[in-house]
Amino acid sequence: MSMPFYVSPEQLMKDRADFARKGIARGRSVVAVQYADGILFASENPSQALHKVSEIYDRIAFAAVGRYNEFENLRIAGVRLADMRGYSYDRRDVTGRGLANAYAQTLGTIFSSGGEKPYEVELFVGEVGETAADDQLFRLTYDGQVADEHGFAVMGGQVEVVAGALASADVAGAPLDQALAAAVRALGHTEGGDRVIPTADLEVAVLDRTRPRPRKFVRLSPARLDTLLGERGSAQSAPAEGSVEESVEPGRASTAPAVDDPADPTDQVSGGVPPLEDPTTGEPPIAPPP
Amino acid sequence: MTDPRLPAAFLRPGTSSFADFLADQAPDLLPGRRALPTGDHSDLVPHGTTIVAATFAGGVVLAGDRRATMGHMIAQRDVEKVFPVDEFTAVGMAGTAGFIFELTRLFQTELEHYEKIEGTTLSVEGKANRLSTLVRGNLAMAMQGLAVVPMMAGYDLREGRGRVFSYDVVGGRSEERGFHAVGSGAIFARGSLKKLFREDYAEADCVMSVVQALYDAADEDSATGGPDVARRIYPIVHVITAEGGRRLDEAEVAAVVDRMLAARMSAPGGPVAELPEVSA
Secondary structure, three states: OOOOOOOOHHHHHHHHHHHHHHHHHHOOOEEEEEEOOEEEEEEEOOOOOOOOEEEEEOOEEEEEEEOHHHHHHHHHHHHHHHHHHHHHOOHHHOOHHHHHHHHHHHHHHHHHOOOOOOOOEEEEEEEOOOOHHHOEEEEEOOOOOEEEEOOEEEEOOOHHHHHHHHHOOOOOOOOHHHHHHHHHHHHOEEOOEEOOOOHHHEEEEEEEOOOOOOOOEEEOOHHHHHHHHOOOOOOOOOOOOOHHHHOOOOOOOOOOOOOOOOOOOOOOOOOOOOOOOOOOOOOOOOOOOO | OOOOOOOHHHHOOOOOOHHHHHHHHOHHHOHHHOOOOOOOOOOOOOEEOOEEEEEEOOEEEEEEOOOEEEOOEEEEOOOOOEEEEEOOEEEEEEEEHHHHHHHHHHHHHHHHHHHHHHOOOOOHHHHHHHHHHHHHOOHHHHOOOOOEEEEEEEEEOOOOEEEEEEEOOOOOEEEEOOEEEEOOOHHHHHHHHHHHOOOOOOHHHHHHHHHHHHHHHHHHOOOOOOOEOOOOEOOEEEEEEOOEEEEOOHHHHHHHHHHHHHHHHHOOOOOOOOOOOOOO
């Protein structure tokens, strides 16, 4: 009979957080901006079918980064929750706060339960009100934390780099074309230089309070984006997402890489990454007894 | 609701139908799932009456009168029985008023739910079939006098024309050519439209013929309400074209009704159909 090694709760949570964070950082960023008429969501997403930004209800939208199957699951649950609440009470009784709360509880429970792997997702839940002061933007992390964001927010990918580019642009409360231009510029900004993202690779949607219909969510088509963005210089697509997996020849299964890739939490090689230090003392971990 | 977490069923992949999800999770919210004592209960609740639909060159018109009756009484004189369900579809329903509202809300949510989950809208036939299923769910109630008989009008973007679907109480649907009416005054409205309907009418002419048909129905059927000029209660008229659906506002319908009434002052029977020439 073998005895399991003792793992401190701090170490367990840190391991799970590192695992989730690694997965989220692999993708590309999603940007949310509170512009003059509502909330704008923008992301670089070449897929026309697999959305990162979607409608939940009349005034509520959802954006996500991380694993598609996991956030798609959460999106559908959100649509069901909202439709059920709107059907049994009234359309006005469906709120972004209620939805964000349900997501937070769900993510938090999964994160701290030992049996399941934590979700590798981060979410935005945005809700437009009658005026800009009533707009709400929540950001939910993999462990169920909720943050109330103001002005703009970035999640996934190179968060600091993109957020830095947006912060210098002063986008909060700007008209749609300015907010969009700044958001798209920020998405194309990297430490190595700036890139013009082609409009076909952009996924942009807004919650626009000036729409006359009760459903305020609208996707901006590439044609509309071209008009709003104007002339930007020659566009350039990004290299494929998750470069290790997708550099494989099309039609062939991926093979296990021979070297450790810090961007891939599922690889079996653990050469290059040092084991995690003790979270309380900062000391390197002690090797398990042979 | 003490646990704020999303229930496991919400996170389970599966149906994109809201009605199926409700049947699984909260069957008491579905209209057809209630136990009822035996007998005919049709006189105990308000009933909505006549709905008329007609297609025209660029779309389709759906209209309904404003009366709800309970036995011999008028239960409500400004009831609404025609509703938009999405941008290109509208329904009008005759029958038990309470179930009309409930079924309409369910159908609206059903289509919106599908659109949000699948990221695309249902085909016109798909919508018509979904409504069939929802009506069928109400069958037990219908057998006890609490029936709902809907009619769906929609603009088919793929085929570029307006379409009308009618239903019976068991959910059987059939596509109607040109025009149709349901409800207690339907026989008279249909007879009227038979003489007034033209395939090549423009929107305004089609609206006029539909308003005429509702007037003819109200003329013969006590449960159908005519335009109430004193209270300014006019039929609800919903027009759907390639640009989407819109409900005509009160002033627009009032103008049509006023023109119709002015003509009926001299000819109470309404427009006269032309006979083919009879040889002497």
